Amino acid sequence: xxxxxxxxLGVGILGAGPVTQAIxxxxxxxxxxxxxxxxxxxxxxxxxxxxxxxxxxAWTTSMEDLLADERVQIVVVCSPHQFxxxxxxxxxxxxxQAVLCEKPFAMSQAEAEQIAAVSQETGVPIIVGAMHTFDPxxxxxxxxxxxxxxxxxxxxxxxxxxPNPRFEDFATEVITRPESPRQDRRDPDVAAGxxxxxxxxxxxxxxxxxxxxxxxxxxxxxxSCQVPDPSGYLLNLRVGERNVxxxxxxxxxxxxxxxxxxxxxxASLRIDFTPSYVQAGSATATISRGGKSEVYxxxxxxxxESEWRYLADLARGKAAPVDVTGLIHDLTFxxxxxxxxxxxxxxxxxxxxxxx
Amino acid sequence: MTQQLTVLSSPEADAGGGVPQVISSxxxxxxxxDGAGSDLVAVAGTPGxxxxxxxxxxxxxxxxxxxxxxxxxxxxxxxxxxxxxxxVVLDTEWAHNPAVAAAAPRFAAVNDENSLLExxxxxPVGVDxxxxxxxxxxxxxxxxxxxxxxxxxxxxxxxxxxxxxxxxGARASLSAILSDALPSxxxxxxxxxxxxxxxxxxxxxxxxPGRVTVSGPDGATLLPTQWESAxxxxxxxxxxxxxxxxxxxxxxxxxxxxxxxxxxRPEAAxxxx
Ligand SMILES: NC(=O)c1ccc[n+]([C@@H]2O[C@H](COP(=O)([O-])OP(=O)(O)OC[C@H]3O[C@@H](n4cnc5c(N)ncnc54)[C@H](O)[C@@H]3O)[C@@H](O)[C@H]2O)c1
Numbered sequence: 001x002x003x004x005x006x007x008x009l010g011v012g013i014l015g016a017g018p019v020t021q022a023i024x025x026x027x028x029x030x031x032x033x034x035x036x037x038x039x040x041x042x043x044x045x046x047x048x049x050x051x052x053x054x055x056x057x058a059w060t061t062s063m064e065d066l067l068a069d070e071r072v073q074i075v076v077v078c079s080p081h082q083f084x085x086x087x088x089x090x091x092x093x094x095x096x097q098a099v100l101c102e103k104p105f106a107m108s109q110a111e112a113e114q115i116a117a118v119s120q121e122t123g124v125p126i127i128v129g130a131m132h133t134f135d136p137x138x139x140x141x142x143x144x145x146x147x148x149x150x151x152x153x154x155x156x157x158x159x160x161x162x163p164n165p166r167f168e169d170f171a172t173e174v175i176t177r178p179e180s181p182r183q184d185r186r187d188p189d190v191a192a193g194x195x196x197x198x199x200x201x202x203x204x205x206x207x208x209x210x211x212x213x214x215x216x217x218x219x220x221x222x223x224s225c226q227v228p229d230p231s232g233y234l235l236n237l238r239v240g241e242r243n244v245x246x247x248x249x250x251x252x253x254x255x256x257x258x259x260x261x262x263x264x265x266x267a268s269l270r271i272d273f274t275p276s277y278v279q280a281g282s283a284t285a286t287i288s289r290g291g292k293s294e295v296y297x298x299x300x301x302x303x304x305e306s307e308w309r310y311l312a313d314l315a316r317g318k319a320a321p322v323d324v325t326g327l328i329h330d331l332t333f334x335x336x337x338x339x340x341x342x343x344x345x346x347x348x349x350x351x352x353x354x355x356x
Numbered sequence: 357m358t359q360q361l362t363v364l365s366s367p368e369a370d371a372g373g374g375v376p377q378v379i380s381s382x383x384x385x386x387x388x389x390d391g392a393g394s395d396l397v398a399v400a401g402t403p404g405x406x407x408x409x410x411x412x413x414x415x416x417x418x419x420x421x422x423x424x425x426x427x428x429x430x431x432x433x434x435x436x437x438x439x440x441x442x443x444v445v446l447d448t449e450w451a452h453n454p455a456v457a458a459a460a461p462r463f464a465a466v467n468d469e470n471s472l473l474e475x476x477x478x479x480p481v482g483v484d485x486x487x488x489x490x491x492x493x494x495x496x497x498x499x500x501x502x503x504x505x506x507x508x509x510x511x512x513x514x515x516x517x518x519x520x521x522x523x524x525g526a527r528a529s530l531s532a533i534l535s536d537a538l539p540s541x542x543x544x545x546x547x548x549x550x551x552x553x554x555x556x557x558x559x560x561x562x563x564x565p566g567r568v569t570v571s572g573p574d575g576a577t578l579l580p581t582q583w584e585s586a587x588x589x590x591x592x593x594x595x596x597x598x599x600x601x602x603x604x605x606x607x608x609x610x611x612x613x614x615x616x617x618x619x620x621r622p623e624a625a626x627x628x629x
Contacts, residue, residue, distance in 0.1 A: 153514040154533045160547060223509035224519055226527065229470040230549045234529055236509040236517040243510055245517060245531065247474070252573045253552040265481045265514075268537035288537045 009097070009315055010038030012072030014063055014087050015079030016051040018164070019102060022171035022277045024076060025055060027304040030279070034312045038071040050175055063087060067094035074315055077101040081200065085111035092124040097315040100307070102129040104204050105331045112328045125314045125321035128330070131303030132273055133208050134310060137283030140296035141269055144287055151264035152213045152242060157206055159248040160257040167277035185227045192346035195225060198233040199338040202248050206260055207337070208330040213262045216240025217333050225341040225348070235341050266290070274302060359599050361395035361418070362387050368400035373423035373447055374561050378591045385595045396598060401425035406433045413442050419598035420444045421591065427486050427614050434607040443597035445590055446606040449491040450542045450557045451498040452590040454582040455566025459544070459555040462570050463500040466546045466553050469525030473500055474545045476531045478538040485516060486617055488532050492542065493613040496528065499544055499555055502612065503528065506620035518620060560586035
């Protein structure tokens, strides 16, 4: 590749929907000493042109065109889920300096393995946009939680999610927004789809955090699975020796909640995350033991900003790459939960809600 | 004018129920006594409590307070209490906290067959898990609705996760987490497509307030907080019942909850999740 004239790193974005508009462009605007947006690609030319126009970037409707552009050094995959794997692989093959793939990394184990092989072969570092794994509140907790990973017996992960536009609309002015039709969760297929979609789309954010506390993550049992009204998931899991509850619900009620807890006989960690989309600072982590609580955060930077700073360090060879095996394990863990739980809810929904 | 009633307690009841502290905070209504013929009797809810309560009624008590009752067959006691019109109040960990009564009408507005109640308890390591579940069932009954069926998804020395149905047809998820890192407390929450009600209740010995939050698309309201312990509120209730000579439903409700607890044990339920 030719040497770049620009002193900042050129970013190329595949998919310019709400996440690009509300999350990545505002985050990049905070990091102008490190990055500039070189090119934006979307299958919808109107979106590509309009979003690129905001940041003075070139635009295209062709992925090949973006990947062939040498002004693009870092590729961000922000398209719908089903395109992630193929686009990550193409970006690696194009010899880019680093790839940020929005969660989820892939939609199947086979795709994940292909990504791992290509990443190995090309040496292109990849990170997944699971921003809470980069959140300064989470990282501070990690430094101070002592032996909690070994001693935790119970894990709770809960998201109460008001409609996304309530946050997106404070982060940007979104130009198009897909409609999500109201569905009947009493239909077994709908219920199974909601659970799978909920886990791969929403719960997936912090399943890497759950897995960090579950050394035996392959020994997994879905003890129960339910769908709350109007949509979401409530799962009880046994993961090795850990008792895990994963809850998510969509509601118009105003109060958002996003918490992660890991609890042992003598210590507990609780993390309260700020909502997605907005640049509202880091999570706050509280570690309690023996009648004392230590609180870490909130810090000014959130997980989005930290993930981008890490990406810059990666591209410049200043940071060690994320272990792709870990990313694959995160995905395997999520897929296993999504598959088992959606099958379980399909079975119980078809036998009617009367039984539990 | 408030009638002053005498209270006979025991070291065990005092330890679990803070009886002297309650009496000192209700000095006009209650007065301690050591002797026979006391109006009210405090009985610790350790095994054998039903016999002690029966004896107290036979000795002429006008009211009985059972502190943290453990699972027991209450049939004989209930029949006797009903026949003699003596109130037997069960001082379980959370149900009497004044925030519970404040929350009840709010929960009623969101309790229907589409609802999902989330109930969680934090309790110390080593507690009797059946007793925790009984106290949680009493709380749910007082704040929302009785639990009519329950099955455990998991139950072990660290706590439990159970799935249940309420009388309204609503589903419920009940959990207990045993840890010494967290203060003993209970929460209930119903989140609907538009509205939500949350109740958080501290341990029975503290006058730290329970908190009821009612929210909808327009924001949230924290109901006025009341700094009264669950123990004190339970004694005010017993005093009022005894003064009026009215029995109460606590034992019947308890019998129903005991049946749920024994029926919902993993071995009884055949491990269904
Ligand atoms: N990190 C977070 O906080 C967060 C939050 C929400 C969503 N996400 C993830 O970000 C991704 C994008 O989310 P979104 O809400 O913007 O999605 P979206 O589906 O609303 O928008 C995606 C955009 O991609 C375009 N597109 C469709 N097919 C394409 C293709 N083959 N190549 C390139 N572009 C294509 C669409 O025209 C659209 O403009 C999703 O994978 C989602 O899971 C992350």
